[in-house]
Every structure is written in C-alpha cells, then in structure tokens.
Amino acid sequence: MLSKSPKKAGEPFRKRLHQFLLRPRVARVVVLFKVTVVQAAIVLLVFGVHQRYFSVRYREVPLSLAASFLAVQAALIVAQLLVSTAIKHRSSISGSDSDQVSPTIRKYLSAHLAGDNHYRELTTLSVWHRGDVQRCLTEFLGAVDGGSRFRLQELAVRLGLPWVWEKFARFGTTAQRRDAAYRLGLLGMQEYRRTVIGMLNDPAPHVQAAACRALLAIGRSGDADRVVRFVLDAPLLVRAILAPELRSYQSAARPVILETLSGLPMQDAELQTRSITALEMATAWQIALPLSSLNPALVHASAQLRAAAFRALAPLGSTPGVDLWIFAGLADPDLHVRSEAAAAARRIRLQSAIPALESLLSGESAKGRPLREACRALAAMGPTGWEVLEDRVQSTDRELASNALSALAAAQVGSAELLEVA
C-alpha cells in the first residue's frame, strides 16, 4: 500500500458537511452570512474606535461616529492598496521563480525517469516550490507510459502528493477539487479509485467531469459502465466535456442506452428526460441503435423525445424500416420533429423521400428551420433534388428562394458565383 493518507476521527461527518455547504442554495446562504459577519465586524470596529478615541474628542455622538467611520474607511483603503501591491509583487516573484525553477525540476524528473535517483533533490524542491513540482509532475504523468509511469507514481507517493490531492478533493475550492480529480486520474493508481468515485457526487459539474475522466483513466472493468450511467443523469456541461472521451467506450455505452430506452412506453417525466439524454449521447457517439429500440421513442407523445429519436436514426443508414419512419416524421404534426426527420433524410441520402421533402417547401413548414432542413436535404440528394430546388429559386417567396439558392450553393462547386448578386 503506497498511499499516505492519515485517517482522522469524524472525517465522514466533515466531508458530508462540506458537501452540504457546496450545494448552490446553501452556498448562497453561506455567502450572505459571511457578508453579514464582515459588515457587522466593520460596524463593531467603528463603534470600538468611537468609544476608545473619538468620543473623547467630539462630545456629540454623531460627529464622533462620523469621525470613527472616516478613520476605519481610510484604514481599509490603505490596507487594500497594500494587499493589492503585495499580490502583484508575489505573483511577479512566483512567476519569475517558476520560470527559473521549472527547467531544473524537469531535468531531475527526466533523469529520474531514465533510472537515476533524484528523490532527494526533488523532495527539497517540493518543500519550497510545491506548486511547480506538482505542475511538472502532472505534465510528465500525462506524457509517459509503462515502466516510466510506475517510477513517477512511486515518486509522487514518496513526495506525499496523492495525500495533498485527496485533501483538496475533499475540502478544496471548485478549481482545487477539479485539479485534484484530474491529477488523481493521471496518477492512475487503484488506491485512489474510491476517492474519485466519491467525487462523482460533487455538486460542481466541473468536478464531476474531472472525476469521470479520472475514473476512466484509473480503469477497472465496470467503471466505464458506471461513468456512462452517471453521464446520462449529469448536467450538459459534464456530457459535453466527456462526449469526445467516451467515444472509445461505445461498447459500454450501448447496453446502458438500450436499457434506458427499454423503459420508454411509460410516461414518467424523469424517464423521458433520461431517454432524451441517452438518445443525444447515442447521436453524439454515432452509435447505431436497433430500430426496434427506437420505435417507442419515434411514436412517443413528447415531441422533444420524437425529435431526439429522429436525430439518432442517422447511424442506421439505409436499414430496412428507416425510410418508413422518416416518411412518418416528415408528416409529423410538430415542426421541430419534421426538421429532424428532414435532417435524417439528408444524412442517409434517402432518395425516396424527395416527394415528401418537396411537400415541406409549402404550407406551415415553409419557414425557419423546417424549410432550411428540407432544402439542405434536397440538395444532398443530387441532381433530382437539385431540380426541385432550381424550380424554387425563382419563387416569389423570398425566404424559400433564398434557402433553395443557399442549399444549392452549398451542395455544388463554385458556391460564391451561384449566390453572388451582380
């Protein structure tokens, strides 16, 4: 066991308390409480100065209080100036220090990776330049693999860094917790898996995303499944950050998505939201779901769910049955669903949908996104679709003519010449 985390009595309660305090509404109340305490402290300071000093000079209380207030304000202003200057001075020193010491740290780390033992030098540097050592070690952890990685892990443990990161993971600010999750993930040691799993419950989406990535990196079997399930309920920020990374875990994601969709005929609102998210992730990862699993979503009462299901049709390509669904979608009462059906027709280049797409160029669909998607879909169909659009270019309906021309321009070579007005 390489970890050095000291156990303290009462830690689970402290952690629960910290998690409670991080909830947005509670955090807001805490901020207001802190502000009130600060203002009360200033008022007490003013009264203190009034009692001790100015009440002797000025007999009238309002005058004495005003003078005390003036003195306290002046002191605060001077203090702010000094603090501001100190912060600037410190950052310029630490900046130039960092520039000077980082090459040395990197040199020792490289040599350590090559087999030399520079533990003593790095320990000394870690005492005075902990942040720089952490940063450089993190860079190296992200760049190496195999035996070198093991040497870095061992070094990190001997320097006590995982213990620091675990502490920040529990009690740090949002940025510190996020960085801690990221570093524990890069470290990739099973000993810290529990800590990372615990961070999935963090209220900050940034931290959740970093914890998911860390869990994938630490990588026990079953963790990809856990992450996919987590992501389906997570905020969009988490899903957006993880979408590129989870592409390589499609084999884990597919069963989870299918399981979510299998509950669909039910009208439960939470399940609907989850299903929409599952379909959104399937689309993002270009996962081809069986048509039978999409059927309940394609006919669902919720237009949002139907639209998401049509978006997920594209990876199926020209699978038998898809064309019938697209025809149904192009005739859907909801305009948003029709737009998605048109986009699906475009992606799979469904030639047989041309007449149905042409029908979208008139009536209530002939504006905004449905019109735009219908024109784009027709443009993607090749010469047959182009003919339909060329007929519309001269239309008196300016929006229709403009969209038809834009779609043709995008599909054909020399687009600028096509759109340019003499």
Added chain:
Amino acid sequence: MNAWSIDWELVDILVHRVYFFFESGIIFYVFTINAIYFFLTVAAFFCIRRYHSVFTDDEKDLLMKSPLTPGVSLIVPSYNEAKTVRESVGGMLRLQYPNYEVIVVNDGSKDETLAILIEQFKLYRSARTVSGSLHTSQIRAVYESRDPIRLLVIDKENGGKADAINAGINAAQSPYVMVVDSDSLIEKDALFNMIKPCLEEPELTVAVGGTVRAVNDCDVAHGRVRRIRTSGSWLANFQAVEYLRAFFGGRVGFSVLNSLLIISGAFGLFRRDAVLAAGGFEESTIGEDMELIVRMHHYYRRNRLPYRIVYVAQPVCWTEVPDSLKILHRQRKRWQRGTVESLWRHREMLLHPKFGMVGLFAFTYFFLFEMLGPAVELLGYVLTALGLAFNIIAPEIAILFFSVSVMGGILLSTSAVLLEEFTKCRYPDWRDTWKLFAAAVLENFGFRQLLTWWRVQGLIDGLKGKRGGWGVMERRGFKVVAR
C-alpha cells in the same frame, strides 16, 4: 407685537429644523446606498473565485471536439465604426470555439464601415435573404465572404441599435446569440466562458453577462489585447475604475441574488428562443440592453417559469471609453435616460412580491438609488452649500460629513480594484494599480460631481419622455502594435 409681525427667531428655528430634516435624510440616503453597494462588493469577494472559475485548456480542447457544444451566433451591430471594425471583427473571427458564426449588422453607416468590411473580408453581395419574426427596418443587402469564414454582413436602413440586433437575431441560426459592440475586442476564449453557465443549466439560463473594461492605451494586435495598461488620460482611468466598480462590485452581487437587472449591451449572451419569447430588443428605448433584461424578468416571473440570468466575471470585452468630456456627457445622459425608460416601463414590478427578489430588492434599488440617486446627491451638494452660506452648519461638520460620503465612494472603488486582482485579466504592473487607486480617490473631486449633473439632465430628459439618438460617437481607434 402685532399679529402681522414675524417672529424671526421662530423662523430661524423652523429653517434649521427643515434643513436638518432634509440634510439628515440625505445623509441617511447616502449611507444606505453605500452600505448596500458595500454589501454587494463584499459578496463579490466571496463569490468571484467560487462561482467564476474558467475552463482549463484540457477542457477547452475537449469542448472543441465535442458535438454537444452548442452553436453561438455573434451579432455585431455597427454604426460608423470605420476606425475599429477591421480589428474587432477580425478578432471575432479568430475566437477559440468550435461552432459559431459572426453576423455584422451595418445599421446605415454614413462612413466607410461597409466598404472596409467588403475589402477586408472579401465580401460579395449574396442572394441570401434574412427573415424572421422580429420586425426590423428594411434590409438593403446581405454580404458573404468568398473565404471559408462564417461571416455574414447585413446592410440595412438605419433603425437604431436595437433594430440592428433584432435583424441579427432573425438571421442567426444558432440556439444562442451573443451581442457584441463593433468597437469592442473580446478575449479569445470569451465564448467558452460565456457559454459555461448555459452548459451547467441549459433549461434555466436565458441570459449571461460578461465584463466590459476600458481598452484605452492598451496594446492591441490582430484583434487581441496584448498588454493591459492604464491610460495616459485620467478621464479614461476614472471610467476604468467606474467599470470595475460596476461589474466586479455590483453585478457579481446582484447575480448571486438572481436579480441582475442589466447585462451590458456591449457583451451579452442570450438564448435565442428566450429573446424571441420576450419579444426581442425594444427599438423605442435608448436603453435597450437594460430594458430587455427587465422585460425578461417580468415575462418569466409573471408566467412563473423557472429561469436565471447570470453574470460571469472572467470573460472580458475590451472597449474604448470616451476620452472627451463632450462624448462622455452624451453617453451618460443617454445611459440615465435608458435607465429611467426601462424602469418606468416596468414600474409595476416595484416592491411587488410576485417578482420576488427582483421586484423587492433589485428593482427597488435601481429605482431609488440609480434612477433618483443623482438628484438626491445634487440636492445634498446644494443644501450643504446653502448651509455653509447661511451659517446653518459649521464648516468642520460639513467637511466631516462630506468626507464620510466621499470616503465611502473611494472605498467601493478601491475594493473593486482589489477584486480585479482575483480575475484573469489583471494589470501586470504595480504602477497601474497605484494609478487606479489614485483615480479612485481623485474621481470624487470633480468627475463624480460632473457625472451627477449629467445624470440629472438624463433623468429630466427621461421623465419628460424626450426621444433622442446616440449622437455622434467619435472614436480614436485601438492602439495597434506590431506583434
């Protein structure tokens, strides 16, 4: 003594009492406004690091590749911006974000704005049309670029800034629209920082405001601020301090209470469907930015729909502040008029419990202190002068109370300068910080009083319902340096 003779002693007592009644009222008023603003500023100290964290480079790389990162349409209303449009639009086309388009709306400029855009970005007149649900003045032409850049330029009849923005919203194809002034430079990763609250709570977040700061005398190259510094002009520095106070002090605090009443028209991100639901930007008011936000609060609260309007400190938009008194005068009168118009239109929200913290706190604060504040402050100066002239108050007392009021203002300004240290875009040199602190002190001796007088003029114009345009905004242009 007969019935008609005047008891001067009685009159003297009465005058003193009335005088002290009003003077005490004004002192209480000034104390309250400073206390509230100080409350908001202290809240900002606790929130600015907790709530305003930015994406790491690693996260930005992932978001660049993510198919779930939402698209954004940047709408850039332009009127007579020949001096700055090349740099600002050029910078906007080089932002770090995967999916965005830039829509410049030339609102009937009388200078070479359009010609510069055509020449710089190789535009051709396109057969594309712009149509949408928001009514705007006539579109003359639409231009696109021969280069593979996502730039659309709409040339239209002059209709005002709100009208131009509405035309841009009609043309926008992304779910989010961001309004940026064409005399502004935005940070390379500004879109990521602005979209962050929308990614956290996409269903709730309808509008996001960023920070606007003064770019005067900063080094600019290729549409980016390369070196931040204070200006050689004290007038610009006073405004730089004022902006820091307004954004870092005021808006962070209001955002925490979910009662932000204004998002700067120079730099705001909106969910497109939310803007359309609220009816778009209002053309008949000069303060279209504030009016839209107040209207959005009104709409969502009246219909009991969950929403949030937030401010994020980190994304910065750099803009040129007026460095002549004449232009500044016009600007401040316009801003005050806009405040009066926006508040007056939605006056039913004042102290109305149905509108929650917005009606009970934010609207009331803006009504009593931002709208009426200049008049009360001016009355305070007049009463103090009268009191001294007629020996009603002793000079030491007048100086003492004036100092307390001025010190309160200085403390708020210096707090904002200190808050700036906790953000990404800091002045690198300690000399700049000292200059800002000096500006925070000096602005209270002349500049603030001048602003008060101009704001009173704006208040009177607003109450009279006086219509007026933007006037001529003279630009110096950015200080462009070789890279």
